[in-house]
Amino acid sequence: MKEENGAIRTFMSQNYLHFNAATVVDAAQGYEQHLLEGGKMLISLAGAMSTAELGISLAEMIRNDKVDIISCTGANLEEDIMNLVAHSHYKRIPNYRDLTPQDEYDLLNNKYNRVTDTCIPEEEAFRRIQSHIEKIWKDAEAKGERYFPHQYMYQLLLSGVLEEHYEIDPKNSWMLAAAEKNLPIVVPGWEDSTMGNIFASYVIKGELQANTVKSGIEYMVWLADWYATHANGKGIGFFQIGGGIAGDFAMCVAPMLEQDLERDDLLKWRYYCQITDSTTSYGSYSGCIPNEKITWGKLDVDTPSYVIESDATIVAPLIFAWILKW
Structure with a gap:
């Protein structure tokens, strides 16, 4: 048993x-308190957090029921699985700031796609998954079935066809933990991902129909129902890593329900934390402070809110470690 x-x-x-460090502890304590009082928590994942191996701590959060739903980009959905099956082929480049355009071109020719200091091996990562997910898509279409992007990925993981290729301890894959829990996930803009691009190529070639994968609008309709079911009592918290579509798509379900569907019986988001390095004055969603979200009907005037201006690859595992009592 873990120590307290x-x-x-x-x-x-x-x-x-003090300063950002104190906010990290405040946010962790707020997250913990929200759960202790019976609230639910959404985590949104932007950036390349799966490639940063956030799964080492996030998978444990999922297994311990510290997260109730995830909103993530298509890249984060797939890159955790890529790391699971091709980890030994990844290439780290500590001096990535010194690369020339020719160095980058050489990486491309060697089928490496770079994310900051980490190169994803195209052949071993993308292609190891492609034939299996293609079969799942085509089998579903043949049966007249349609699923969300994450549900296809769950089918892939739970089928066991990738197990022989595992190159990390499977307990460190957050997608595998989520599949085993059947954790709700929304993936706005899934087409902006490698698997989304591959699926589009099959549609262009006439091998698949576009509606075999459910759309972003259908994700929003599903999310609205989920939110309406749980936005009562202590309500739902929002832990946002980065910004972008993964954050705003999920967050705007609250004002949509109130303003467009005239639901006045639901709570707005009841906890909010964002880890960001975006500058407030640039007009970006990623950089806007919590108070701005009040004006959009996303947060309430008394929603406990925290902004941590730091690197999410450092901060998020620390907050998860706090909640897990590591």
């Missing part, structure tokens, strides 16, 4: 006392 306070949590309690 593990080594990481104890270290944070003793050292994270």
